Amino acid sequence: MTIGRTKAEAVVKDVLAPKAVGDVLKALTADKPLPFCIQTDASNKGNRKMFPLAVQYFSPESGVTNKMLDFLENADESAAGIVDLIEQSLDKFGLSFDQVTAFSNTNVNYGIHNSVFTNLKKKQKHLLQGNCHAHIVHNTVKHALDQLTVDVENVVLKVYSFFSTSAKRRESLKEFCRFCDVEFQEILRHVTTRWLSLNPAITRLMQTWPALKSYFISLGEECPKQVRALLKLSEDSTEEDGDIVEVYLLFCNNILSLFEEVVRKLESDETTCVELYSIMDNFKEKLTQRRDDQFFGYLTKVKLQRLLPHYADIAKADFTAFLNTALSYVGKWFNFYEENWLFSLQPLSLHHGTLTFSDLERVTTKLNLIHKVNMDELYDECSTRKPILKRLKENAEDEWKSKGVAARWVALFQVADLPHMLSVISHIEHPSIHWICGKGIFQNGQQMD
Known part of the structure; x- marks a missing residue:
């Protein structure tokens, strides 16, 4: 039997979707109704604004379950409009706000006095407020990187931009890699809104760093001024000056691995709110330990010893400031005290x-x-x-x-x-x-x- 677009759509809408929704409602409205979380976000399809409504709940048979309950169109993306949409959908399926234990959406309409959360809390007073902890960790990196003298993020962006627009430059870099006896690796793109893209891009730079540095030096006056400034390749630069950028890249490569580990734990499908406090507390302890021990990574330590004392002191002060800023920012946005309900x-x-x-x-x-x-x-x-x-x-x-x-x-x-x-x-x-x-x-x- 062949199914064209019309038949497939009819099967999905009239058979599969009602059966799937029916199974969800059967689980949520059993002899003893289960509490559940709701989550939604606006999805733009041309000039149409769609709102999926997903529910998540825990059952003793299958554990944590994530299901799509409804998919609605609504041009009103205001806090009140989204709340009305959620209420209409729950009423349609005979579900009560009393069963709702948590709410999730993006940071749009997330305010102090007028937001989706505050409006929902008027209907369910015991609704708890939480934050995206992966978002906190990501923002921690952004703030801490501002303390470094070398703009590592901009180094990654500029180097990628330089090679991504020219096949000839890419081939030239390959030749330098062969000359420096390092394996050629494609330069990775870093997207500032993607939490886990910076460190892999830095890792890739470090794998070809001797060839990259030699290539830009060989360009002389043809090397873009911004790239020369970022890599400290000015006319009066010394060997120690050039090594400074590598030291900063090594430090970021080491410390960002810690941030990556935390984000992956927070994003894991198996991670629950029960584990959030211990994950964040362990993250804070690791940052504190590195700061107190002045440990910035072993390879970073080796390279620091090769710098002139003046440059080494500046780098160490920057790395310490990075860790202090990270600890301060995390402490500001996450409550590490026992009154935190996650504790x-x-x-x-x-x-x-x-x-x-x-x-x-x-x-x-x-x-x-x-x-x-x-x-x-x-x-x-x-x-x-x-x-x-x-x-x-x-x-x-x-x-x-x-x-x-x-x-x-x-x-x-x-x-x-x-x-x-x-x-x-x-x-x-x-x-x-x-x-x-x-x-x-x-x-x-x-x-x-």
Whole structure:
């Protein structure tokens, strides 16, 4: 049977989509309705503005589930217009705002007094505010790079621009690579809005750095002035001056690997809000340790020793300023104190296979869930769960540690009936993408339609 465009569209609209939406509604409106997160963003298609409405929820059978619920057209992109659209869609499917635990969209319409979030909070007062932590880490890099004397980001952009417009220049660089006995590598493009594109571009520059430097020196007066200034190739430059740029590139290559690691953890499909505090806290500790130890990367240390003391001191001061600025910015936008509601969620990771009633009590109090949970029965469940959880961890300890947080809870719920504990977990066991401007809208720093 061949299916043309009309038949395929009819099958999707009249059969597959209603079945998919029906399965979602069946899960969300079962005997005990599940709490869920909603997320949306405007998608422009010509002169039409479309709004997909996605829901994410936790079920004891499948763990964290991400489903498309609706796809609507609305020319009004104001905060009030988006909220009305969400409300109409939920009403159409018989869902209540009381089930909504979190909201995610891009930073458009994200204000203090009039935003989608603030308007939704009027309808669901216990809605929690979060931030895109990957966005915080990305902005941290942008601010910290401003402390460096060498404009590393501009070096990457200018070098790429120089070679991307000329096949002849590319071939010349190949010849210099052969002469310098280094393998030729294509210069990578860096896009400032993509969070993970800078460090790979720097890595590629470092792989061909001797050839690149020799090539630009050979150009003499034909080398663009901006490139000469960025690479410190002025007429009175010395060998030490030229090495300074390499030192800065090595430092950025080393330190940005740490930022990349954090962003990838935050963007992982398996990462949940339970893990956010520990990820950010560990990130802060690594930055602090590097600053206190004055460790800027081993290769950076080796190159610094070859510089004149004056240049080396300037570079070290810049690197220290980079780390201080990074720590200051992260501390400004992320609360590293115990009053942060994310702090109280950490025991729910089950990493050590232990969980006390006091831990659950702090969570229910912090998230205003006490009125939704019978605390006495929750205590009984917590008491009966201890030997079960201990057995699950001991039977396959390595496998248990490798599991994601959601997978650990699924394993527990499969062997024990814990309805009150499930009520608590289903409110919070969502991926970190649920919080404002999260990965549901961005993948690796790229805005998605």
